Amino acid sequence: MTTIELKRVANVIRQDIISMLVTAKSGHPGGSLSAADIVATLFFNEMRINPKDPRWEERDRFVLSKGHAAPVLYSALAEKGYFPKEELQGLRQTGHMLQGHPDMKKTPGVDMSTGSLGQGLSAANGMALAGKLDGKDYRVFALLGDGEMAEGQIWEAAMAAAHYKLDNVTAILDFNGLQIDGATDSVMCSAPLTEKWRAFCWHVIEVDGHDIDALLAAFAEAKTVKGRPTIIIAKTVKGKGVSFMEDQAGWHGNAPSVEQGEQALKELREEAANLG
Amino acid sequence: MANKVATREAYGKALLVLGAENPNVVVLDADLSKSTKTADFAKKYPERFFNMGIAEANLLGTAAGLAAAGKIPFASTFAIFAVGRAFEQIRNSIAYPKLNVKIAATHSGITVGEDGGSHQAIEDVAIMRAVPNMVVLVPADGEETRQVVLAAAQYKGPVYIRMGRLDVPLLFGEEYRFEIGKANVLKKGTDVAIMANGVMVSMALEAASELADQGVSVSVVNVASVKPLDEETIVRIAKTTKAVVTAEEHNIIGGLGSAVAEVLGEKQPTPMVRVGLKDTFGESGRPLELLEKYGLTKAELVKAVHEVLAKKQR
Ligand SMILES: Cc1ncc(C[n+]2csc(CCOP(=O)(O)OP(=O)(O)O)c2C)c(N)n1
Numbered sequence: 234m235t236t237i238e239l240k241r242v243a244n245v246i247r248q249d250i251i252s253m254l255v256t257a258k259s260g261h262p263g264g265s266l267s268a269a270d271i272v273a274t275l276f277f278n279e280m281r282i283n284p285k286d287p288r289w290e291e292r293d294r295f296v297l298s299k300g301h302a303a304p305v306l307y308s309a310l311a312e313k314g315y316f317p318k319e320e321l322q323g324l325r326q327t328g329h330m331l332q333g334h335p336d337m338k339k340t341p342g343v344d345m346s347t348g349s350l351g352q353g354l355s356a357a358n359g360m361a362l363a364g365k366l367d368g369k370d371y372r373v374f375a376l377l378g379d380g381e382m383a384e385g386q387i388w389e390a391a392m393a394a395a396h397y398k399l400d401n402v403t404a405i406l407d408f409n410g411l412q413i414d415g416a417t418d419s420v421m422c423s424a425p426l427t428e429k430w431r432a433f434c435w436h437v438i439e440v441d442g443h444d445i446d447a448l449l450a451a452f453a454e455a456k457t458v459k460g461r462p463t464i465i466i467a468k469t470v471k472g473k474g475v476s477f478m479e480d481q482a483g484w485h486g487n488a489p490s491v492e493q494g495e496q497a498l499k500e501l502r503e504e505a506a507n508l509g
Numbered sequence: 510m511a512n513k514v515a516t517r518e519a520y521g522k523a524l525l526v527l528g529a530e531n532p533n534v535v536v537l538d539a540d541l542s543k544s545t546k547t548a549d550f551a552k553k554y555p556e557r558f559f560n561m562g563i564a565e566a567n568l569l570g571t572a573a574g575l576a577a578a579g580k581i582p583f584a585s586t587f588a589i590f591a592v593g594r595a596f597e598q599i600r601n602s603i604a605y606p607k608l609n610v611k612i613a614a615t616h617s618g619i620t621v622g623e624d625g626g627s628h629q630a631i632e633d634v635a636i637m638r639a640v641p642n643m644v645v646l647v648p649a650d651g652e653e654t655r656q657v658v659l660a661a662a663q664y665k666g667p668v669y670i671r672m673g674r675l676d677v678p679l680l681f682g683e684e685y686r687f688e689i690g691k692a693n694v695l696k697k698g699t700d701v702a703i704m705a706n707g708v709m710v711s712m713a714l715e716a717a718s719e720l721a722d723q724g725v726s727v728s729v730v731n732v733a734s735v736k737p738l739d740e741e742t743i744v745r746i747a748k749t750t751k752a753v754v755t756a757e758e759h760n761i762i763g764g765l766g767s768a769v770a771e772v773l774g775e776k777q778p779t780p781m782v783r784v785g786l787k788d789t790f791g792e793s794g795r796p797l798e799l800l801e802k803y804g805l806t807k808a809e810l811v812k813a814v815h816e817v818l819a820k821k822q823r
C-alpha cells in the first residue's frame with residue numbers, strides 16, 4: 234500500500250476505535266489511538282497474512298502484548314475482512330465475540346490471548362522458536378507499551394530473544410510516555426530505553442510512530458537484520474488524532490460519551506477529508 | 510433502595526484512617542491507584558506511598574522487605590495480578606517467613622465486567638487458602654470492608670483481602686462486628702443454611718426472605734473469614750439445618766464451598782449444594798448481566814435451596 238492509503242486506513246481505524254468505545258461505554262482509547270499508525274502499517278503492508286485463512290501456518294504472527302489496546306487490533310482485523318465490521322459494535326458486551334482483551338479462542342485473526350501486561354514478548358519468542366524449529370520463514374511482531382516496560386518478564390524475554398538469536402522477532406514499543414497513574418517517567422522511570430534494549434543485544438530503531446514512511450522504512454530495515462531481534466521504538470502521542478485526548482493520562486481507560494464521540498469523529502472525518 | 514458502595518471504595522477510606530493512626534502503615538500499588546482507591550492515601554501521605562509501576566512481582570517482594578523492616582505494608586493491585594503474577598513472591602517471601610504484609614486485592618470475580626475473563630480472578634481464594642500462614646478475608650459490603658482492613662492491620666502476619674469493583678448494597682451498620690476467624694450468623698433459620706461471602710451475601714439475604722414467603726426457614730451465615738474458618742459455627746448451624754448451600758463469586762473448586770465441604774465432610778456430613786462459577790472462565794459484559802449468565806443470582810440461590818432440601822429428604 235502507498236503511504237497515503239495507509240494514512241487513510243489508520244484514520245478509519247481511529248474512527249472505528251471511537252465508535253466502538255462509545256457503544257461499549259468502556260474501553261481504552263488512549264493506547265489504541267496511539268498505536269493506529271503502527272497497526273495499520275503492519276496489517277496493511279508489512280505482514281504476510283491471509284484473512285480467509287486466519288490459522289494459515291505460514292502466516293506472520295502478531296501479539297498485542299499491550300492487550301488493553303484491543304480495539305485497534307479488532308478494527309484492523311475487521312477492515313482486513315477477518316470478520317464482519319458489525320462485530321465491532323459488540324465490543325465488551327455479554328455473549329459477543331470481541332472481548333475486552335484479545336482472546337485467541339474467540340476471535341479469528343488474534344494469534345495470542347493477552348491483557349495481562351508483560352507476557353506478550355515471551356509468547357512471541359515461543360512462536361519464533363517454533364518457526365525456526367519447523368524451518369518456516371514467518372515473522373513474529375509484538376506490540377509493547379512503555380508502562381509495560383516495568384514488568385520483569387519483558388526483560389527476561391528480551392534476554393532470551395537475543396540469546397536465541399531470534400531475528401524473526403520484531404518488537405514495537407508504543408512509546409507514548411503515559412500509563413494509568415501518570416507519566417511513565419514519574420510512575421516508574423524505565424529510561425533510557427534505547428540504551429537498555431541495546432545493552433540486551435537487540436537491534437534498535439527509533440522512529441516517529443505516526444510517520445508512516447518512517448514506519449515503513451523501519452519495518453524494511455528490521456527484515457534485513459540477521460542474528461538478533463529488532464525493536465522499533467516508536468515515539469507516539471497517546472490519544473493521537475483526537476485533540477482533547479492527546480497526551481492525557483485521563484483518557485487511558487475511559488470511553489468517550491456520545492457527545493465526546495461525535496466531537497472526536499468530527500475531527501477524524503476532517504482529517505480524512507484533508508487526506509483526500 | 511439500599512445505599513451502595515464498592516468494597517474497594519471503603520478500602521481507600523479505611524487506609525486514610527490507618528494512615529492517621531499508625532505511621533508504620535505504608536501503601537504500595539502497581540499503576541492502578543485510581544482503581545484500587547489507594548490514590549487518596551498517596552495524596553495525603555506521599556512519603557508513605559510507593560508506586561512500583563506495572564511490576565507486581567516486585568510490588569509484593571518489596572512489601573515483604575518493608576514488613577521485614579517493621580512496616581505494615583498494604584500492597585494493592587487487581588486480584589488477578591497480585592495472586593497471579595506474584596504468587597511465588599507471596600508464597601516464599603511473605604507467607605513462608607510469616608511477614609506482616611496485607612495483600613489488598615481489588616477487582617476480584619466476574620463483576621470486574623467489561624475487561625473480560627483475563628482480568629476476572631475466580632481462583633484467588635483457592636490459591637491463597639492453600640498457602641500456610643495466610644489469612645483470607647472476603648468482605649461483603651463497605652462497613653465490613655472497613656472493619657476487615659482495620660482488623661488486618663491489627664493482626665500480625667500475612668492477610669489476603671479480596672475486594673470488588675462493583676458497587677454493592679450496604680448491609681451492616683457500625684454495630685456489626687467482624688472478627689478474623691469468626692462467621693456471622695445474619696439470620697437464624699431451621700430448614701437450610703446459606704453460607705456466603707462477598708457479593709453473594711446480599712443475594713443470600715434476599716433469597717432467604719423469598720424462601721420465607723414459601724415457608725422455608727433459612728439461616729444466612731456470612732463467612733467473610735475463609736481462613737481461619739469458623740468451624741464451630743459452621744458445624745453448629747449445619748447440625749440444626751441439616752442442609753447447606755454455599756455461595757461465592759469464585760470457582761466452585763477450592764473456595765468457600767470447598768472450605769465448608771471439607772469441614773462438614775469430616776465433622777458433620779451434611780447435604781450440600783455449592784453455588785459459584787462452574788469451573789469456567791468469565792467473559793466481557795456488564796457485571797449484573799454476567800452474574801445472571803453465570804448463575805450468581807437470588808433466583809439461583811432459591812433453586813439451590815430447593816435442590817438441597819430434596820437431597821435432605823432422601
Ligand atoms: C500485569 C498487569 N498489571 C496491570 C494491568 C492494568 N493495566 C492495564 S493498561 C495499564 C497501563 C499500561 O500502560 P502502557 O504500557 O504505557 O500502555 P499504553 O500507554 O500504550 O496504553 C495497566 C497498569 C494489566 N493489564 N496487567
Ligand SMILES: [Mg+2]
Pocket residue numbers: 378379380407408409410411412417
Ligand atoms: Mg504508555
